[in-house]
Amino acid sequence: MNVSFTPAQTAEALPYPALASEIEALLRDPGVVVPARTVQALAGGGSLFVMPAADARVAITKLITFIPDNATRGLPAIQGDIVVFDAVTGQRTALLDGPTVTARRTAAVSLLAARRLAPRTDGPLLIVGAGVQGRSHLEAFHTGLGVQEVWVASRSAASADALVRHAHSLGMRAQHVVDADAALAHCPLVVSCTSAQGIALRTKPRTDAFVAAVGAFTPRKVEWAPEVCRWLAAEGLLVVDTRDADHEAGDLLQAGINVSALPTLADVVRDPAAQRRSGPVFFKSCGWAGWDLAAARLALQR
Structure with a gap:
């Protein structure tokens, strides 16, 4: 499986009550590893975030930019993607819309x-x-x-x-x-x-x-x-x-x-x-x- 989710498909896959329950399950999972995120300042005053995490089955890296004044450009403040891999084979399995995941998981x-x-x-x-x-x-x-x-x-x-x-x-x-x-x-x-x-x-x-x-x-x-x-x-x-x-x-x-x-x-x-x-x-x-x-x-x- 190697699926690219549109923003609408990403939202549909992440109903809030089920996502809250999955977050609770993750907090009980001793196999979860989350290194410190990297925040790189950008020339225009924004930031690039690189955020990896993994458990025994799934590995992800979140790559998003945060540009506080993007509303003045008619653009969203947060842009980017979440790349999902199989933690055993290393194969990419999915690409999720970063802003949608950020909004819903928060x-x-x-x-x-x-x-x-x-x-x-x-x-x-x-x-x-x-x-x-x-x-x-x-x-x-x-x-x-x-x-x-x-x-x-x-x-x-x-x-x-x-x-x-x-x-x-x-x-x-x-x-x-x-x-x-x-x-x-x-x-x-x-x-x-x-x-x-x-x-x-x-x-x-x-x-x-x-x-x-x-x-x-x-x-x-x-x-x-x-x-x-x-x-x-x-x-x-x-x-x-x-x-x-x-x-x-x-x-x-x-x-x-x-x-x-x-x-x-x-x-x-x-x-x-x-x-x-x-x-x-x-x-x-x-x-x-x-x-x-x-x-x-x-x-x-x-």
Whole structure:
């Protein structure tokens, strides 16, 4: 088998609930190996990411570029592919669309974290940032948690309105809100997926909130105010996606938090009882090639 998946075929092969379950299975698999990713700065201010990963059967390399200002060119910020190999024979078995996998596996990771950690999952869901990740998280929380109501905040009114229309097309109740900080008081589920060029949220979330913070995946990026992060560390539970977040979790690092002392999603999966406590939950997602390997495993199964 040597299949090149179109973006639509890649999405069809990766339904969010099944992908979240495959990610959980990967976290329990002792044969998974994920070296540190290589990030090469590009002349125009973007980055090239080279991200390998393998288990006993499947090996992948994710090759994508991230160009923050590509919207001004009418181009997506993330472009590239995921090359999938048979780990035994070395034969290439599939080529997956990189941006589609990135969007869906990131949202599926947040979905898994919410399944395991959210004090309540009924919503409303507040999404701050109405781009690709906003759309994928909307779909993931709707299909995976049954969320029926979403509030959308974005610097771009047109983008927020488009995401609201998409939510309506899924049969959800949805509204565009201008003040994300004010909306926090009404939403026990929060996803921040902005471009993370500056602080977007300065207010404490609810004490029964689950927050998936996605936008800031480098030390210099930030979405949440440092004082809010420090309050969350004192009053709630902070969890990071992987140990790579120790040097990538911009929100937490800029707040002076010792990220290396925080539990990871794998810790939660392996010993959920140890992570239970009262108060808000802040899940910091930075990305990892293991999530792309999980997506490749699921696509090959399907």
